[in-house]
Amino acid sequence: MTIAITCGEPAGIGPEIAVKAFSALRGELPVLWIGDPRHLPNGTDFVVVDDPTGPIPTDRFPVLAQNYGPAPRPGVADPALAHGVIAAIETGSQLALRGVIDGICTAPIHKAALVKGAGFPYPGHTEFLAALGGVDQVVMMLACDALRVVPVTIHIAITDVPRRLTPELLAQTLRITHAGLQRDFGLAEPRIAVAGLNPHAGEEGLMGHEEIDMIRPVLDELRGEGLNLIGPLPADTMFHAGARRGYDVAVCMYHDQALIPIKTLDFAGGVNVTLGLPFIRTSPDHGTAFDIAGKGMADPSSMIAALRMAAQMAAARKV
Known part of the structure; x- marks a missing residue:
């Protein structure tokens, strides 16, 4: 089994955490880095892989080499490298x-x-990968050992959430989440907890009507399709340890409702997973970290977790 690592932003911490993750996983999981070897940390013991269909070396950092043009300056994004960054994602997806x-x-x-x-x-990445995979809609899931969460709406303003939160979007998100947990995580009957939009899940209309008018009807419809759905639940009581034992994933109505609990539970070890693609895709749950790029300080924990989760998902698809 081999998981490819696409280089990401060369001036960020991506190359550094890839090398550190390889060192940590050496002998456990073969990886193949796609990028320009000139962008690796100084002193990296790498080997260029000419044919990715053949055996992948595990004793030295394996690189499917691409030429991006100029060398990056740590911490300073260079638009001249953009075509190379995009090409690495395309190459990994095609492989x-x-x-x-x-x-x-x-x-x-x-x-x-x-x-x-x-x-x-x-x-962002997710929408580009959906296009490369030829699918109309995918779902972003954040996962760690303690919790999995899915936000229905993602990078939009809070004021836009009620308008964007349609029955069609919620139903499709729940269907993709259900199918993804079955196919990629080996859960035959995943238990899906669904948060309400409003405080106390609207408290029977006293604090909002979205639960009554939209969320509950969608859940009832999908229960008729065989989905095991719990909710809508008050978001403030969904994430303590006892509550988490009652479900396999929490589907939330907006970005922070989902991401605050998982980043509180495991800030360093969270993994971004894209459900609904025809191939496995994971990612560390952090950004480029320009402020520490090139200083040897980057924590590879999330990259290590993301690689391990990709391998586990791939194994589940082969069962």
């Missing part, structure tokens, strides 16, 4: 679609540099 590798783990990108340097038309 995964062809079955040459078992999944991809994407290092963080810097979207502003991609837009400026290459006119990148996507809001």
Whole structure:
């Protein structure tokens, strides 16, 4: 089994945590880094892999080499590198679609540099990967040992959430989450807890009507399809240890409702998973960390967790 690591933003911590993760996982999980070897930390003992369909070396850091042009300055995003960053994601996705590798783990990108340097038309990694995979909708899940969460709406203003939170979006998110937990995590009947939008899940209409008018009807419809759904639940009582034992994933209505609890429980070890793709994709749950890039300080814990989770998901798909 081999998981490819796409380079991400070369001026960030992506290359450093990839090398550190390789060292930590040496002998446990073969990886293949896709990027420009000139962007690796000084002194990295790497070997160029000419044919990714053949055996992948495990004694030295294996690199599927690409030429991005200029060398990066740690901590300073260079739009001139944008086409290379995008090409690495495309290469990894194509290898995964062809079955040459078992999944991809994407290092963080810097979207502003991609837009400026290459006119990148996507809001982020997830939407680009959906396009590469030929699917209309995917779901972002954040996962650690203690919790899995899915936000229905993601990077939008709080004032826009009620308008964007449609029955169609909620139903599709729940269906993709259900199918993803079955296919990628081996859960035959996943238990899905669903948060309300309002405090106390609206308290029977005293604090909002979205639960009555929209969320409950969607849950009732999908229960008829066989989904095991719990809720809508008050979000403030969903995440203590006892409550978490009652479900496999929490589906939340907006970004912070989902991400605050998981980042509180495991800030360093959270993994970003894309459900609904035709290939496995995970990512560390952090950004480029320009402030510490090139200083040897980056913590590879989330990258290690993301690689391990990609391998576990790939194994579940093969069962």
